[in-house]
Structure formats: structure tokens, C-alpha cells
Amino acid sequence: MTRAVVLNEYGDPSVLRVGDIPEVSGLPSQVLVGVCASGLNRLDLFVRQGLTGPGVRSPRELPHVMGAEGAGVVLEVGPQAETDLQVGDRVMIFSGVSCRRCRYCRRGETSRCAQYAILGEDLWGVQRERLWIDPTNLLSVPARMSLVEAAAVPTTYTTAWTMLLTAGHLRVGEKVLVVGASGGVSVAAIQIAAEAGAEVWATTRGTAKRDRIAALPGVRGVLDSSERGWHEDLLDVTEGTGVDVIVESVGAPTWRDSIQSLSPGGRMMLCGATGGDEPNISIREIYQSHRQIIGAPLGGWNDFVDVVAMLDRCALRPLLHAVMPMEQIVEAHRILEESAHVGKVVVTIDQGDLAAV
Numbered sequence: 511m512t513r514a515v516v517l518n519e520y521g522d523p524s525v526l527r528v529g530d531i532p533e534v535s536g537l538p539s540q541v542l543v544g545v546c547a548s549g550l551n552r553l554d555l556f557v558r559q560g561l562t563g564p565g566v567r568s569p570r571e572l573p574h575v576m577g578a579e580g581a582g583v584v585l586e587v588g589p590q591a592e593t594d595l596q597v598g599d600r601v602m603i604f605s606g607v608s609c610r611r612c613r614y615c616r617r618g619e620t621s622r623c624a625q626y627a628i629l630g631e632d633l634w635g636v637q638r639e640r641l642w643i644d645p646t647n648l649l650s651v652p653a654r655m656s657l658v659e660a661a662a663v664p665t666t667y668t669t670a671w672t673m674l675l676t677a678g679h680l681r682v683g684e685k686v687l688v689v690g691a692s693g694g695v696s697v698a699a700i701q702i703a704a705e706a707g708a709e710v711w712a713t714t715r716g717t718a719k720r721d722r723i724a725a726l727p728g729v730r731g732v733l734d735s736s737e738r739g740w741h742e743d744l745l746d747v748t749e750g751t752g753v754d755v756i757v758e759s760v761g762a763p764t765w766r767d768s769i770q771s772l773s774p775g776g777r778m779m780l781c782g783a784t785g786g787d788e789p790n791i792s793i794r795e796i797y798q799s800h801r802q803i804i805g806a807p808l809g810g811w812n813d814f815v816d817v818v819a820m821l822d823r824c825a826l827r828p829l830l831h832a833v834m835p836m837e838q839i840v841e842a843h844r845i846l847e848e849s850a851h852v853g854k855v856v857v858t859i860d861q862g863d864l865a866a867v
């Protein structure tokens with residue numbers, strides 16, 4: 511048996527249980543990881559709620575094991591595993607599982623694979639003591655990064671990197687606006703954009719969150735997006751130019767203002783719609799100013815490798831809002847649900863003397 515965060519029924523955070531599940535045996539080609547920490551994502555809330563609709567996958571079979579991203583230590587290497595990893599190595603677990611053979615997978619664009627599946631959503635997740643997994647989903651943790659920090663990287667930073675660089679084609683000196691900044695992906699986008707030489711703006715709600723985001727290195731200013739019409743403030747502070755790239759994950763409540771904040775030819779990058787899926791928009795406001803709306807969910811293995819290399823080179827770290835033991839998973843979900851956080855919420859899994867996280 512192995513301890514895990516288990517979902518037996520859909521509902522509010524109180525439905526989550528920490529308990530024993532049968533240990534799933536691995537293939538000879540796989541690697542056994544002792545999971546030490548797992549970052550929470552908005553995805554975890556949708557899975558727990560049993561959300562369905564366009565872009566949200568149909569309900570999973572229950573019971574389900576939660577958790578999309580994590581980090582841990584290699585406990586065992588299967589006899590047929592094609593990998594240089596060795597027992598004791600520190601690894602990050604990438605959320606996307608794909609066929610590895612189709613034309614998308616072969617060029618690293620794994621999230622376009624027809625068989626693409628996400629740990630913790632389509633498949634049992636990483637919030638469990640032990641996990642057998644293909645070594646193609648594991649990447650070594652940079653030496654200067656802790657396992658707790660590494661657990662907040664795979665889904666979060668790959669998504670932000672894909673939006674800004676791979677799909678958004680961000681250039682040095684461009685202006686970037688991160689809308690509804692506070693969650694892990696938003697903070698990651700701020701860090702990456704600043705490091706890439708962009709002029710970074712953000713919007714959020716509430717003075718406590720605004721002050722914390724304004725203190726992040728490279729942030730030029732933070733606007734209040736509580737009221738519709740905030741794009742006029744954005745145009746004021748950018749001297750009428752607007753911004754070249756917008757990172758949008760809020761959706762319906764902010765789309766109209768976001769589009770009106772884009773410069774001619776500007777790109778609005780989408781990775782979520784947490785506030786609503788059906789925005790009120792003006793089509794003319796889009797095409798008459800050459801504006802682009804581009805979907806960029808998660809990202810592929812290549813993006814993951816690239817963003818980890820950048821984090822290492824630039825000594826960037828995930829901003830951690832809270833770190834708590836897996837046994838407090840209900841509280842961890844509540845923090846995310848209340849949206850009072852700035853940065854990542856990470857749960858840790860006690861592995862005894864195995865690893866200093």
C-alpha cells in the first residue's frame with residue numbers, strides 16, 4: 511500500500527481524503543519515484559469538482575489520485591528502463607503523457623499528441639508516496655533548486671514559458687501584461703517575461719496581493735482590475751500604446767478590457783478561463799487593430815526542458831505562497847479556491863530519511 515490524496519466523490523475541498531491505496535506495480539521499462547512534494551494547480555480544483563464542458567475532460571473514474579506536478583527521488587530503475595537516471599537522483603515529474611511516436615511527439619510538441627493525457631486529470635496523479643513512471647517523463651532537478659521548489663515547476667513554468675516564448679514569440683523590449691496575477695502561472699509569467707527583457711505590467715484585485723506582486727523584480731506597475739474599464743488605466747500608464755503580449759487566464763470577466771489593452775498587432779495568450787468561459791467581445795475591436803488571440807495550453811516536453819534550463823541559468827525560483835504536509839490537502843485546496851494566494855501552494859510527502867526536501 512502507499513499513501514495518497516484520494517478523490518472518492520466530487521465536491522468541495524472536504525471530499526479529499528489522505529489514505530492508503532494499492533501500490534500499482536511498474537513495467538520493467540519504468541522508474542520508481544518516491545514523491546517528496548507536489549504543486550497544486552487550478553486544474554486540481556476542476557478535477558475535484560468534477561467539472562465538465564468545452565475544453566474540460568469528461569469525468570474520470572473514481573477513486574482518483576490527485577496531483578499534476580511533483581518532484582522526488584529515484585528509488586528503483588527498471589531493468590529495461592532506457593535512462594541515465596540512478597537510484598537517489600532528484601527528479602521532476604512532467605504532467606503530460608503522450609505516445610512519443612507521432613509527428614508531434616517526435617519534435618517535442620507532446621501536448622498536441624492525439625493520445626495526450628495529464629497526470630492527476632486523465633490518469634492517476636502524483637500525490638502519492640510511490641509512483642512508477644516512464645523515464646521520458648522525468649527530468650533532473652537543477653542542483654541549486656530544492657525539491658519543494660522543483661515540485662512547483664513542471665506544469666506551472668512550462669505553461670508560462672509556452673505562452674510567452676513558444677506561442678507568444680515575445681521579443682526583448684516588448685510590453686507584457688499579466689491579467690489577474692496571483693496564481694503560480696501568472697507569477698511564473700512575470701518572472702520569465704522580466705528575465706526575457708520585457709516591460710512587465712500586471713493587474714490584480716485587492717491591495718495585499720497588489721503589493722506583493724509589485725515587489726516582484728521587473729514589475730513596472732500593478733493595476734486594479736476589480737472594475738470594468740481598467741484598460742483605460744493601462745493605456746494611461748503605457749502612454750497610449752497598450753501592451754504587445756497579454757497573459758490571460760481569467761476569461762469572461764476581463765476579456766473585453768484585455769483586448770482593449772492590446773497594441774495594434776498585439777497577442778493575447780490564453781491558458782485558462784477561471785472566471786468564465788463565454789466572454790462578451792467585439793469582433794471589430796480584434797480584427798481592425800490586427801490583434802491576435804492565441805490558445806496555449808500547458809506546453810510540450812521541449813518547453814519543459816527549455817524553461818528548466820532558463821530557471822537554472824538565471825537562478826530563478828518559484829515563488830512559494832504556502833508549503834504544507836499532504837495531510838493538510840483540504841486546507842491547501844481552500845487557499846487556492848479563495849484566490850488569496852500569490853505564487854504556489856505545495857504539499858510535501860514525508861519520505862522519512864530518504865530526502866531532505
Ligand SMILES: [Zn+2]
Nearest residue numbers: 609612615623
Ligand atoms: Zn504522440
